[in-house]
Amino acid sequence: MGGLVMKVWGFLEKAWNLAVAEPRKVIHCAKVGLALSIVSLFYYIRPLYDNFGGNAMWAVMTVVVVFEYTVGATLSKCINRAAGTLLAGALGVGIYWVADQSGDELKPIVLGVSVFFFASAATFSRFIPLVKARFDYGAMIFILTFSLVSVSGYRMVELLKLAQDRLSTIAIGASLCILVTMLFCPIWAGCELHRLIHQNMEKLVDSLDGCVAHYFKDSGNLTISEENLNKKIQGYKCVLNSKATEESMCNFARWEPTHGRFNFGHPWKQYLKIGASLRRCAYCIETLNSCVGSEIEAPPCIRKHLSDKCLKVGSYSTNVLKELAITILNMKKSSKIELIVAEMNFAVQELRDALKSLPSHLLAPPSSTGEESTEGRSVPIKKADVLPPIMKALPLITVVSLLEEIAARIGG
Amino acid sequence: MGGLVMKVWGFLEKAWNLAVAEPRKVIHCAKVGLALSIVSLFYYIRPLYDNFGGNAMWAVMTVVVVFEYTVGATLSKCINRAAGTLLAGALGVGIYWVADQSGDELKPIVLGVSVFFFASAATFSRFIPLVKARFDYGAMIFILTFSLVSVSGYRMVELLKLAQDRLSTIAIGASLCILVTMLFCPIWAGCELHRLIHQNMEKLVDSLDGCVAHYFKDSGNLTISEENLNKKIQGYKCVLNSKATEESMCNFARWEPTHGRFNFGHPWKQYLKIGASLRRCAYCIETLNSCVGSEIEAPPCIRKHLSDKCLKVGSYSTNVLKELAITILNMKKSSKIELIVAEMNFAVQELRDALKSLPSHLLAPPSSTGEESTEGRSVPIKKADVLPPIMKALPLITVVSLLEEIAARIGG
Numbered sequence: 001m002g003g004l005v006m007k008v009w010g011f012l013e014k015a016w017n018l019a020v021a022e023p024r025k026v027i028h029c030a031k032v033g034l035a036l037s038i039v040s041l042f043y044y045i046r047p048l049y050d051n052f053g054g055n056a057m058w059a060v061m062t063v064v065v066v067f068e069y070t071v072g073a074t075l076s077k078c079i080n081r082a083a084g085t086l087l088a089g090a091l092g093v094g095i096y097w098v099a100d101q102s103g104d105e106l107k108p109i110v111l112g113v114s115v116f117f118f119a120s121a122a123t124f125s126r127f128i129p130l131v132k133a134r135f136d137y138g139a140m141i142f143i144l145t146f147s148l149v150s151v152s153g154y155r156m157v158e159l160l161k162l163a164q165d166r167l168s169t170i171a172i173g174a175s176l177c178i179l180v181t182m183l184f185c186p187i188w189a190g191c192e193l194h195r196l197i198h199q200n201m202e203k204l205v206d207s208l209d210g211c212v213a214h215y216f217k218d219s220g221n222l223t224i225s226e227e228n229l230n231k232k233i234q235g236y237k238c239v240l241n242s243k244a245t246e247e248s249m250c251n252f253a254r255w256e257p258t259h260g261r262f263n264f265g266h267p268w269k270q271y272l273k274i275g276a277s278l279r280r281c282a283y284c285i286e287t288l289n290s291c292v293g294s295e296i297e298a299p300p301c302i303r304k305h306l307s308d309k310c311l312k313v314g315s316y317s318t319n320v321l322k323e324l325a326i327t328i329l330n331m332k333k334s335s336k337i338e339l340i341v342a343e344m345n346f347a348v349q350e351l352r353d354a355l356k357s358l359p360s361h362l363l364a365p366p367s368s369t370g371e372e373s374t375e376g377r378s379v380p381i382k383k384a385d386v387l388p389p390i391m392k393a394l395p396l397i398t399v400v401s402l403l404e405e406i407a408a409r410i411g412g
Numbered sequence: 413m414g415g416l417v418m419k420v421w422g423f424l425e426k427a428w429n430l431a432v433a434e435p436r437k438v439i440h441c442a443k444v445g446l447a448l449s450i451v452s453l454f455y456y457i458r459p460l461y462d463n464f465g466g467n468a469m470w471a472v473m474t475v476v477v478v479f480e481y482t483v484g485a486t487l488s489k490c491i492n493r494a495a496g497t498l499l500a501g502a503l504g505v506g507i508y509w510v511a512d513q514s515g516d517e518l519k520p521i522v523l524g525v526s527v528f529f530f531a532s533a534a535t536f537s538r539f540i541p542l543v544k545a546r547f548d549y550g551a552m553i554f555i556l557t558f559s560l561v562s563v564s565g566y567r568m569v570e571l572l573k574l575a576q577d578r579l580s581t582i583a584i585g586a587s588l589c590i591l592v593t594m595l596f597c598p599i600w601a602g603c604e605l606h607r608l609i610h611q612n613m614e615k616l617v618d619s620l621d622g623c624v625a626h627y628f629k630d631s632g633n634l635t636i637s638e639e640n641l642n643k644k645i646q647g648y649k650c651v652l653n654s655k656a657t658e659e660s661m662c663n664f665a666r667w668e669p670t671h672g673r674f675n676f677g678h679p680w681k682q683y684l685k686i687g688a689s690l691r692r693c694a695y696c697i698e699t700l701n702s703c704v705g706s707e708i709e710a711p712p713c714i715r716k717h718l719s720d721k722c723l724k725v726g727s728y729s730t731n732v733l734k735e736l737a738i739t740i741l742n743m744k745k746s747s748k749i750e751l752i753v754a755e756m757n758f759a760v761q762e763l764r765d766a767l768k769s770l771p772s773h774l775l776a777p778p779s780s781t782g783e784e785s786t787e788g789r790s791v792p793i794k795k796a797d798v799l800p801p802i803m804k805a806l807p808l809i810t811v812v813s814l815l816e817e818i819a820a821r822i823g824g
Binding site for chain 2: 011014015018019022025026028029030032033034036037039040057060061064065111112115116117119120121123124125127128140143144147148151240241243244280283284286287
């Protein structure tokens, strides 16, 4: 019993923390409550009820099913629902008419076969990637409406009246949702996507910074605690898993009208490309991180020889990322970006040169066997610090070129 | 006009290819059609219709909304729908009773406030990760039923009769779905998850094989064409993005009863761990791949010195992965696995030794400057081939230990 109370308490505490961390989610909940309360008026106000009767239920249903977190998602669901209902309603009435003409004996067979055929076809269309991404909900509503219309048509004569009532209540519910979601603290999928990309960039900066600092921590350039550092380094993990979120946000963002700095034809697909580049950087950082975490230590002399250059490459790389993050935030082409990229490439070149000079530098001490083992053990440090910056430069440059394209398109 | 026809034709062609590639999806579509046709009987057979009347609509609706691709998903939705409807129905009737007691003036206010409050709370609960993963649909049905009951209760006296009818039609629809999905070619989420993990492992084997073969292609060990090779190498990309699928499959698999070789308490969570390990391998392969693809070429002498060892590490690594894939497939602890892992570790050690001996080997030729640049340019090859196998060994060993745990649990 006590355990159960503790569990419930823990659950409530978690929920409270979530609410404090993201107040906009609480606002969304209040908006859902508001929309439902308004739609309830249909039942409380007698004239409205008399008009629509039991069909007013469909307005409540529409609000519950269609109201989503972002404006784009709500719009997309509304349009899907309306289109699916219209299409299936028209088709259902048509099929019903055909069945009516074919006589009482054939009627149930025609209706049954058509339900089977259209339901199967619509279900199959939901497996096609393009349909799944944008019209999944519409296809489901199509199946639902078509079955209801063609099946209930068997009994009811006022099929057209019913279809009309249902359409108008759905329209009322959908427009109420759109009004509430756009008027009270709207949450735009486009803004969310924009912010997500920007946050991911900053997380990568932190991770890269933290990784390099962690490896060279005895160089005396560490100012934050171990725990904080670890937390910073783990940031890249969010970036690894944000693909699905980015894609759905991008899909929703397309439905949204002009808002704030985003126009209707905003190049949302570019965000996906940037996201993919960021993920490629994150893969590199994941590899770098496991190198840094390995227990094989490089000898101090090599470490010292390379640490300055490595730190330099790291800090120039993060500079580029930071500048890109600012570019994204301001949606203006940065004037400095080319300079910073050149600086980074120069630092990478310096590091390469340092590596080339490494063997001869190490050959100086006379002890031959000691030198050999040093050489051998220097491999891990080369891996750990040289490899990823060079490779990171590649996706970074991709990002730069993409961003320049975006910046050019947006209004830089 | 011609363009539109071409587009439609292309779309149909794509759909046909999808159907040929995955016939089970077509079977699923036929199952949906079948279930809907059966539920239509409620309308065609008069005695059944007379019993439930207009409420038979809910059976159709349940079938459309609840029928999912896998058995687990269907079961989970059925249970969610039933639980949400029951809970919200009971609560709605209770609230309605309270509102009735508080007088005609207060009644709409009590009902409106309760709708606002409960709808907001249930919407918020959908943001909590645990609820979102397993009870998202149930929470939505709760909101829907609660609003419908408490709002329509304002008008109708036979609230209890209505609630009872609705529950029984939902039960009929849900049990029909469960019967159809389990009796006709059932598609189990558990099997799908099992197969996905196995496939991902094989894709990693192919990618790793292809990557190493591609790098040493002039060594004369290449038997397949360039195009095929590239296709093989790209296999790891599927592994990178399968996290979401794995998690939802795992969630659904939990609801499934015993089937085939899988019991009810099958350790599905272990599959997620294996999946995570595979993804870590895939990150490494992605890094390896971009190294291999870089234009910096190592000089032939170093390449020759290392290629045998690298190929050996590569083939032993893939051996381990292949053996693990077989282990997964058979769900039996492999007797050879420890031996193969030992072989792989030995090969990695040999490669390390070869690297250690590399500098002295290269110091033999007298020309000093040439040797230096060779040293410098040897870095890429070291990166490309030595680093990843060593690191890949880490997640592989994780996988091994996890698999041994699973194998021990399942019945090895």
